[in-house]
Amino acid sequence: MKRLKIILTVSSCFLITAIIYMYICLIVSPKSIHDSGGTKYYRGMGFLAEPENSIDVMVYGNSDVYAGFVPAKLYDEFGYTSYASGTVLQTIGDINNLLKKTLRTQAPKVAILEVDCLYEKRNKALDDSNFLLAPFVFHVRWKELKFRDFYTIPNRSKKYDITKGFVHSDEINKYDAGDYMGNKNQKPHPIPRRNLKHLKNFIKICRTNNIKILFLELPSASSWNYAKHNYMNYLSKDLNIPFIDLNVKDSNFNIDFAKDFRDKGDHMNVFGAEKATTYVGRYLKEKYSSILSDRRNVKEYAHWQEVVDHFKKVL
């Protein structure tokens, strides 16, 4: 009898603890993109709130994507609708899940994969999507809690994002490009075997759904070098997928190390991102104009003008 009492007390203790802790997780989780941490929490999946089959170009990758690709700019200059589905330290495994989610409501014509993510290894501790880590990851949220936070269940679908995934920053922190990219003849640095497997799966899904793939590397001085470039060059030829690396001189992309970075070479700021987007847009127009349409004068896409206006207003 005594034993049963102990078991009951201990289990009820654990149960109550779990309920309270889960409720704390629920309270502190961001409920909107505008909450602290909301950008990280929802940004990659904002496409779920887009009208069905309205996105023609999906850009997948890690933080380089949301910092360096501006969907508003691509629409403004070329009329292509796109979404920058990048989050911090996103891996190709996560991207495959995003791709599957994308295909439920969208039918993109082109999938751009920012290849820096192929070198990311899965780190569960830093996984912002882990609900149980919310009090640690979003613990600054106590400063801004509203009444709705106590009863709203965080829902990542249906979070409309007017920036289409782009995270604006006009901060300028110049990069000293002393040994940028290193030696041209560096030995290729292969991606982890697990990521290669995920990449092949990504390619398979895209090809099954008739989506053209483009490998892209946006300028990132601190995470990219010739060793990685050489490997991706080899891989792109092997897989028959075009590869643009804006870090190498051959790309004719002019990086301004004094003005284009927000954090000393790691991520681009809005000025660098605009330039990179225009460059990618030109490439898309040149290579994929047969499958991509200019949506600027199409009635169903009129809301994209608001996206452009919002971007220009923030700029």
Add this chain to the structure above:
Amino acid sequence: MITTILISYSAAIIMDRIPLKYSLEGLPKKERKQLRAIIKKKKRFVLAIYVIINIGILLTLKYFNFFASSSIGLLGWLGINVSAPVIKIALPLGISYYTLQSISYVVDVLRGKYKAEKNIFKIALFISFFPQMHEGPFGRYDALMPQMTSGEQIKINNLYNGIAQMFWGMFKIFMVANRAAIISDAVFKNHESYGGFTVIIGVIAYTIQLYAEFSGYIDVAAGVSKIFGIGLAKNFDMPFLALNVGDFWRRWHISLGGWFRDYIFYPISTSRALMKIVKNLPAFLANLLTITIPLFFVWFLTGLWHGASSKYIVYGLYYFVLMIIFNLISPLVNRVLSKNNITSENRLIKGLRLTKTLILVGIGMLMFRAENLLVFRQMLGSVFSRGSEFQLFSAIEPNDFIIFILSFIVILLSVIMKLKDIDIESRFEALSSYKKYWICFCVFCIVVIFGAYGLGYIPPDPIYGGF
């Protein structure tokens, strides 16, 4: 650390074996005395070799660059230009702590306090006991080893009490220290702009940061040890209620003070060399020197222990000067007070002494935190001038400041309860497991939700962890 473990183990074993080589039985008293002197001399020789190697490792790894640059500077001043290589080696974690701790073990074996340990793994356990590796406290072999080897099982009560103490430590670090650091950093990093009361705010914030952080880490270490049924040495005893600087250091970093007292002060003050020096001096001067000379070494080394920089040496000597002045003045002050029928228990006198001590400790804190002695001098001077207006809420967000104040009040309440002889620890221990569990869970939730860590905060480096 492996070297320290090996040499500490070997030195103690060798010292223990030296007397076995000599048989004192049946010898005349005089010869026995002579033999004892030889044994003592040999033991001391072993100790000297041991200390040279052990301290040599510490000096090379931690102080080589400082001594080399100071010597080069001095020689350059004398017109001799030399150069020395700069050693870039990662400093082993806790080297200052485990080096002194291991010395205490070997010295105590020499003094015959206990026998040398024959099991090297026990010595390794004592020297590398992980909770106290980072910021102390300094443990003594005779206090720790019986607890470590008693083979006691983890008890549920120890588990709760240990976890509670750990969370209390985390509360101090994440709720108070890391927020006080935001204010002190704002003042110290822009010291050129500020003067007057702002500098005082910076010093107060830094003092709170240092105390909350250091005592917090000690609580975490003590909590972890408690889980295993091991009690660590006490390191704090309400230091800011001290009535003089000597009293402050008896309440602050108690285990370090205790180490310097037992292994530096007493050996020097009772040494033959010092006795010879003071032998023919007048009583007043002899007494003064008997205290001053050992005290000088204690504070010089205390300063040096804190860091390889002239700032820390001056910091140590600052307290040395204060203590000498206190020793000289206090008999006069006491005489004046007793002539006027004022006891030391008088509230006004106590208040004045407390204020004086806080000011002197505050000056010490300013020196400790300032980047170098030049900055210290400039900041101390600027206390009496007016600088730019300090915008507190541009340094720290208002809601962070509120949490800081509320948490600080909680710490103050714990001090007040101690003063009123309310033993919080015993009261907590007397609670049922159920209540203990929920108290721990509440503190955990408070620290996790409101703690200043991670995203949005720049974590300050553990101050004493750097020593």
